[in-house]
Amino acid sequence: MSASTLPLLVAAIAIAGYFLGAARAASLAATLGGVRRLAALPAHYGAWVALVAALPALVLIALWLLLQGPVIERLLLASLPAAALGEHAGLTLNAIANLAAGVQAGQPDPVLAEAALRLAGMRTTSERALLAATLLLAGAGGLHAWWRIAPGFAARAPVERIFRGLLFACAVLAVLTTVGILLSVLVESLRFFRMVSPVEFFFGLEWSPQIALRADQTGSSGRFGALPLFAGTLMISAIALLVAVPVGLMSAIYLSEYASARLRGRLKPLLEVLAGIPTVVYGFFAALTVAPLVRDLGAAIGLEASAESALAAGLVMGVMIVPFVSSLSDDIIHAVPLGLRDGSLALGATRSETIQRVVIPAALPGIVGGVLLAASRAIGETMIVVMAAGLSARLSANPFESVTTVTVQIVTLLVGDQEFDSPKTLAAFALGLVLFVGTLALNVVALHIVRKYREQYE
Amino acid sequence: MSDPQPQPPRRATIDVVRAGLGRRYRRERRFRAYGLLSVLLALASLLLLFTDIVDKGVGAFRQTRVQLAIHYDPERLGVGARAAAQELAAADYEALIKDALHERFPAVASRAERRALARLPSSAAAWELRDRLLDDPRLLGAREKVWVLADGSVDAHMKDPGASTLGPLQRGWVDELAQAGELALRFNANLFANGDSRDPELAGIRGALVGSLLTLAVTLALSFPLGVAAAVYLEEFAERNRWTDLIEVNINNLAAVPSIIFGLLGLAVFIALFGMPRSAPLVGGLVLTLVTFPTIIIASRAAIRAVPPSLREAALGLGASQVQVVLHHVLPNALPGMLTGAIIGMARALGETAPLLMIGMVAFIVDVPGGFTDSATVLPVQIYLWADSPERGFTALTSAAIMVLLGFLVLMNALAVLLRNRFEKRW
Numbered sequence: 001m002s003a004s005t006l007p008l009l010v011a012a013i014a015i016a017g018y019f020l021g022a023a024r025a026a027s028l029a030a031t032l033g034g035v036r037r038l039a040a041l042p043a044h045y046g047a048w049v050a051l052v053a054a055l056p057a058l059v060l061i062a063l064w065l066l067l068q069g070p071v072i073e074r075l076l077l078a079s080l081p082a083a084a085l086g087e088h089a090g091l092t093l094n095a096i097a098n099l100a101a102g103v104q105a106g107q108p109d110p111v112l113a114e115a116a117l118r119l120a121g122m123r124t125t126s127e128r129a130l131l132a133a134t135l136l137l138a139g140a141g142g143l144h145a146w147w148r149i150a151p152g153f154a155a156r157a158p159v160e161r162i163f164r165g166l167l168f169a170c171a172v173l174a175v176l177t178t179v180g181i182l183l184s185v186l187v188e189s190l191r192f193f194r195m196v197s198p199v200e201f202f203f204g205l206e207w208s209p210q211i212a213l214r215a216d217q218t219g220s221s222g223r224f225g226a227l228p229l230f231a232g233t234l235m236i237s238a239i240a241l242l243v244a245v246p247v248g249l250m251s252a253i254y255l256s257e258y259a260s261a262r263l264r265g266r267l268k269p270l271l272e273v274l275a276g277i278p279t280v281v282y283g284f285f286a287a288l289t290v291a292p293l294v295r296d297l298g299a300a301i302g303l304e305a306s307a308e309s310a311l312a313a314g315l316v317m318g319v320m321i322v323p324f325v326s327s328l329s330d331d332i333i334h335a336v337p338l339g340l341r342d343g344s345l346a347l348g349a350t351r352s353e354t355i356q357r358v359v360i361p362a363a364l365p366g367i368v369g370g371v372l373l374a375a376s377r378a379i380g381e382t383m384i385v386v387m388a389a390g391l392s393a394r395l396s397a398n399p400f401e402s403v404t405t406v407t408v409q410i411v412t413l414l415v416g417d418q419e420f421d422s423p424k425t426l427a428a429f430a431l432g433l434v435l436f437v438g439t440l441a442l443n444v445v446a447l448h449i450v451r452k453y454r455e456q457y458e
Numbered sequence: 459m460s461d462p463q464p465q466p467p468r469r470a471t472i473d474v475v476r477a478g479l480g481r482r483y484r485r486e487r488r489f490r491a492y493g494l495l496s497v498l499l500a501l502a503s504l505l506l507l508f509t510d511i512v513d514k515g516v517g518a519f520r521q522t523r524v525q526l527a528i529h530y531d532p533e534r535l536g537v538g539a540r541a542a543a544q545e546l547a548a549a550d551y552e553a554l555i556k557d558a559l560h561e562r563f564p565a566v567a568s569r570a571e572r573r574a575l576a577r578l579p580s581s582a583a584a585w586e587l588r589d590r591l592l593d594d595p596r597l598l599g600a601r602e603k604v605w606v607l608a609d610g611s612v613d614a615h616m617k618d619p620g621a622s623t624l625g626p627l628q629r630g631w632v633d634e635l636a637q638a639g640e641l642a643l644r645f646n647a648n649l650f651a652n653g654d655s656r657d658p659e660l661a662g663i664r665g666a667l668v669g670s671l672l673t674l675a676v677t678l679a680l681s682f683p684l685g686v687a688a689a690v691y692l693e694e695f696a697e698r699n700r701w702t703d704l705i706e707v708n709i710n711n712l713a714a715v716p717s718i719i720f721g722l723l724g725l726a727v728f729i730a731l732f733g734m735p736r737s738a739p740l741v742g743g744l745v746l747t748l749v750t751f752p753t754i755i756i757a758s759r760a761a762i763r764a765v766p767p768s769l770r771e772a773a774l775g776l777g778a779s780q781v782q783v784v785l786h787h788v789l790p791n792a793l794p795g796m797l798t799g800a801i802i803g804m805a806r807a808l809g810e811t812a813p814l815l816m817i818g819m820v821a822f823i824v825d826v827p828g829g830f831t832d833s834a835t836v837l838p839v840q841i842y843l844w845a846d847s848p849e850r851g852f853t854a855l856t857s858a859a860i861m862v863l864l865g866f867l868v869l870m871n872a873l874a875v876l877l878r879n880r881f882e883k884r885w
Contacts, residue, residue, distance in 0.1 A: 069733055160781040167691035170684045174709045174755065177748050181719055184726035247496045254493025267497055274504055276867060278809025280838040281511070281860050284845045288853065289510050319503045326500075348475070350482055352489035373714060380716020382812035383838075387845060407718055407812070414722075414816055420730055432722045436715065443714040447707075 006061055006131065010138055014054035017142040021049030024149050032151055039154040048155040051162050053142030057134050064133075068126050076119055081111065185436055188420070188429035195423045196224045201430060203227060207393035207404075209413060209424045224427055226434070228393040232403030236314045236385060237378035239399060243318025244378075245371055248325025255326070256333045257355055268330075275323040283387030286316035291388055298400045305400035308390035314399070317384050321374045328370030332363045332453065369449035376442035380435060382407040406431050511864075515857025518646060521659055522608040522616045524579055525640040526558040529601045530591060539599065546591055546598075551584035552576075555606070562640075563631060574628055580607040580659050605644065610659045610851045616643060621850065649858060653824045654840065658851025661844075663859050665826045669739055669819070669834030670808060672827060676743020677750060677807050682800045684747070685754030686789075689796075692755070693762040694784050713752035720749045721816025729817060736818035737833040745813045750803040757799020761792040794881035801874040805867050811838040837863050 025045035029035045035042065073093060080092070092112070099116035100123075149155070193201070204225015251271065255264050291312040298305025305311075336359050344354040360367070390402030391412060413428040420426070532539050534557060535549040559575050560566065566575050583606035590604065591597055608616075612632055615622040624632065635641035652662030688709075696702040724745035728734045734741050765788050773783045814820075819835050820843065827834035835843070837859060844856040 066732070156779065160779060163781050164691070164695055167687045167695060170687035171691040171696070171705055173684060174688060174712060174751065175705055177723075177751065178708050178712060180727055181715070181723045184723050185719070188726060247499055250493045250496035251500060254490070254497055258490055258493055267501075270504065271497070271500055274500060276805065276809075276871065277507070278811065278838050278863065278867070280809070280811045280841050280845075281507075281864070284841065284856060284860060285507050285510060287845065288514075289506075319500070319507075322500045350486040352486045353482070355489070376714060377716075380718065382716065382718045383842065386812075387842065407716070410718060410722070411812070411815055414725065415818075415820055429722060429726070432719055436719050439714065439716055440711060443711050444707075447710055447714075 006134055007058065010054050010057045010061070010134065013057075013135075013138045013142060014050040017049040017053040017146070018046035020046075020142075021146055021149060022046030024146060028149065028151055038151050040156040040159075044155040044159050045149050045153075047159045049142055049145040049149070051159065052145035053138045055162070056141055057138040060137055061130065061134055064126075064130050068130075072119065072122050072126065075122065076115060079118065080115055181436060185429050185433045188426050189433040192423060192426035192430045195426070200224060201226050205395065207409070209409075209427055222424060224423065224430075226406075226431065228395045229404060229406050229409055229431070230434075231395055232310070232389070232393070233379055233405040233407075235397070235399065235403055236310050236317065236389060236405055237375060239311060239314025240317035240321055240378045240381075241371065241375055243315055244321035244325050244374060247318075248322045248374075249329050249367065251322065252326040252329035252333060253355060256330050257351065257359070271323045271326060273323075274319065275327075277320075279320065279381060279383040280387070282316050282320050283383040283385075286312050286384055286388035290316050294400070303400050306390065306402040308388060308402040309400045310389060310403045311399040313385050313388040316388065317378055317381055320381070320384065321378060324377060325370060325374050328373065328450075329363070329367050332366030332370065332450070333359060335366070335453075336362045363453075365449050366453040369446040369453065372442050372446035372449070376439040376446070379442075380407065380439050382411065386411050406435050410435070511857045511860050513857075515854055515859075515861050517617045518649065518851075518854035518858035520643040521646040521648070522613040523605040523642060523644045524608045524612070524635060525603055525605050525642075526555060526579070526583075527561065527601065528554050528558050528587065528604050530554065530597050530599060531557070532598055535598075537598075543592060543595070546595065547588065549588070551587045554587060555579055555583055562635075571627060574625060575631065577609055578612055578628065578631065580609045580657065582607050582657070582660050605642075607648075607659055608641065610657060610849070612641075613659055614850055616641070617854075649855070653826050654822060654835070654843075655824065658847075658849055658855055661852070661855055663837065663840060663862060665823055666835050666837045666840035666859070667862075668826050669742075669823075670836040672739035672830055672834065673742040673746060673814075673836055674804055674807060676740055676830065677746040678800070678804055680743070680747040681750045681754050681803065682796075685751055685800075685803075686758050686796055688751075689755045689758035689762055690784055690789070693759050694780065694788065709752045709755055713756060716812075717749050717810055718812040718816065720745055721813030723748065724813060724817045735831050735833075737821050737823075737835075738831045739827065739834050739836075740830040741817050742814050742819055742834075742836065743830075745817060746807040746810060749810060749813060750807050753803045753806065754796075754799055757802065758792070758796045761795025761799065762788060764795060765791045791883065794877055798874045798878045798882075801870050801877070805870040805874075808866060808870070809838055809863065811842055814839055815842075837866075 022042040022045060025038060025040075025042040026035070029038050029042065032038075038045075076093070076096065096112055096115045096119055099112060100119045201224050204223065205227055206223040206225045207228055209222040209224060255268060255271075259267065287308075291307055291309065294309050294312040294315070295305045295307055298309070340358050340362055341354055344358040345351070349357070385405045385408050389405060389408055391404050391408065392402055393404050393409075394401070396403060410428045410431050413424055413431075531554070534553045535546075535551070537545045537549050556572075556576050559578070560572070563575060566572055586606050587604065611623050612628075615624050615629070615632060616636070622629065632641060648660055649662045651664055652660055653665030655661040692702065692705065696705075724741060728741050728744055729736055769787050769791065770783050773787050774780075778786065814836060819839050821833060821835065822843070823833050823835050825832075841856055841859050841863065844852045844859065847856075
């Protein structure tokens with residue numbers, strides 16, 4: 001009985017409980033002279049039985065699976081003689097787990113081999129105990145609920161209370177996700193900042209996390225000055241915005257103010273296609289098509305361009321963000337009341353004058369909000385820069401040179417093996433924290449502006 | 459009394475306006491042209507992107523095969539005349555291919571030339587022969603003409619002779635074979651039948667497709683019910699207070715968090731804390747659930763809001779409880795809109811790459827995954843891996859994989875549009 005089939009078993013019990021409960025209610029009703037004599041519908045009694053049977057059992061399974069690993073580990077450690085543990089309890093535990101899984105390297109230590117047997121035994125016991133406890137709990141719960149069914153028992157109220165509770169739990173999951181992100185990034189970052197000072201991280205100019213020499217040397221495990229990364233991220237995002245904001249804004253103006261309804265209906269979905277293309281496709285396009293073009297262009301005007309220039313990544317990222325800017329601006333331009341336009345046109349202004357002097361100023365806060373959202377997207381964009389921008393962390397203002405970004409470094413640091421006690425792995429979480437806080441701040445400000453602005457004209 | 463000073467001729471406002479009119483109209487036309495230009499620029503980049511990828515990738519759907527006259531000689535295979543399947547599986551098929559090539563080109567004599575000749579078929583050609591013989595053991599001792607897979611370098615030569623890496627001798631043979639119709643481009647079945655491989659002529663997207671399917675199954679199974687439930691709570695049950703506001707602000711922000719951050723969460727919580735397996739579709743699906751969750755909530759809320767209040771009021775008036783109103787009236791009416799949102803969310807999840815890199819779905823995996831906890835990769839990650847390969851053959855494969863991915867996205871979006879047009883009610 002594996003862990004994934006247990007919930008299915010519980011679901012089966014719940015479904016059986018539903019029908020048994022409904023049947024009992026119906027038979028009670030039949031002796032009393034119709035469903036109207038009951039305090040709730042048979043379906044409510046069925047749902048009541050199913051919920052009482054399934055919910056505690058599911059909670060039990062979740063808790064058990066979460067806790068069984070650490071508990072078994074404790075028991076195992078307590079049972080081992082202190083001499084067998086050695087210096088690193090974690091390493092010994094790993095060795096035992098490998099032995100239990102059948103991975104052998106040479107002749108195992110007899111103490112460890114015995115511990116491995118004990119570990120396997122404890123796991124089987126735990127699995128069987130979980131199965132028994134789940135069945136017992138679900139069965140007892142279902143039976144109890146089934147027993148309580150009586151004509152005067154208003155099952156609807158508790159069923160609906162539970163239902164609302166479940167819905168609420170789902171909504172809270174969104175908050176839990178945010179908390180989870182914050183905690184996981186924050187905890188690892190704090191561990192990182194215990195090894196590397198925040199001052200070096202935020203203001204240091206040298207980034208070379210890969211150089212880890214000997215373990216016993218202090219201060220030799222790489223340099224973690226992230227300033228060049230921040231600069232590179234900002235440069236590529238700035239290039240992207242320089243492309244996306246004018247093109248996106250003008251497209252939105254054209255589509256909402258000039259184009260006929262038919263043309264708009266045709267062109268807008270086409271523009272949205274740009275937003276639906278996966279970023280890995282843009283990355284491929286940037287690395288294999290645009291980057292060589294940019295290099296040739298650089299050569300043609302006498303500039304030496306890197307094969308992984310910031311310009312190529314920025315241009316393609318700009319194209320990706322165009323529909324984002326244009327659809328946000330479109331919404332906001334639409335929200336400007338027609339009366340403002342009519343007033344301006346009636347005074348003899350041309351359409352472009354109306355747009356430039358009336359519509360855009362009125363929509364400006366919203367447009368700024370949209371641009372901020374686009375900037376947050378550009379900063380957090382990963383695949384395009386991973387594939388098209390470089391790895392070399394250098395401070396440079398030349399868009400033809402190769403720069404690296406925060407997201408590129410997170411990917412490089414975490415792809416492959418990770419050790420959660422090396423500053424190299426933890427640095428990725430510190431970068432993640434900066435990225436999360438930075439984009440969150442942009443988003444909060446932008447969403448606030450956009451929302452406030454929408455309400456202004458409603 | 460002097461004459462009144464001659465007044466300068468007064469220009470009427472209308473004249474001032476008229477004088478500037480030409481300039482203003484020109485500016486109007488220019489502004490309008492800029493707008494049109496922007497739209498065209500965006501569409502031109504879209505067109506360039508598509509033509510570039512189709513141009514690079516269309517070749518990968520066909521691959522070069524070479525026809526050899528094979529004699530399944532038990533002696534050369536090193537097996538008995540009535541060999542068992544086990545014996546056949548371990549036999550030496552390379553020898554048969556070499557024999558067939560020597561028969562075809564008897565003039566080739568020197569050792570080096572023979573070796574160059576033997577490199578024309580792919581290393582997988584021997585396996586193809588083995589599979590044929592295992593399928594039909596009666597072929598043992600018989601002769602037949604078989605189309606076997608050509609080497610990647612021959613394939614590249616056939617598709618683009620300008621960038622060929624073949625030597626002059628090999629070119630001569632290849633051209634001779636092509637002239638005789640014994641070398642031709644056939645449909646690349648390996649692309650859809652195989653997992654990843656180091657050889658471009660053998661590599662396929664089957665493993666990645668199955669991985670994507672498993673991952674999306676987990677995502678859909680979790681994020682749709684959870685998202686709908688959260689949306690129902692927020693629209694139908696939540697009281698307007700600070701907590702609800704907090705949840706709402708939170709969901710909107712979550713939708714704008716970079717997806718790579720969700721990957722960090724997955725790594726720290728699902729893998730490091732809960733000890734779930736790395737590279738597994740289960741974990742990938744969980745991470746993508748969190749990524750798509752806000753999108754689905756937002757779409758579902760819009761669908762619920764579109765159900766007119768009169769329906770709810772009528773049901774409430776007849777004595778239904780709030781839960782009954784939701785289950786019997788609001789949900790059925792909002793379902794098409796919710797499904798549309800779910801499909802669009804799934805389309806986004808299908809293209810998502812960055813968070814999956816964090817949880818280790820980037821390994822080189824040859825086998826097609828068989829379950830939710832097997833090591834797997836997904837289509838976009840496969841694209842990323844192949845795009846990094848320096849070999850030319852992989853560029854075409856990458857583009858072909860992109861075409862397949864885009865094909866799926868178009869299908870999903872078309873389905874969403876269809877659902878919307880077919881079932882969405884206008885009240």
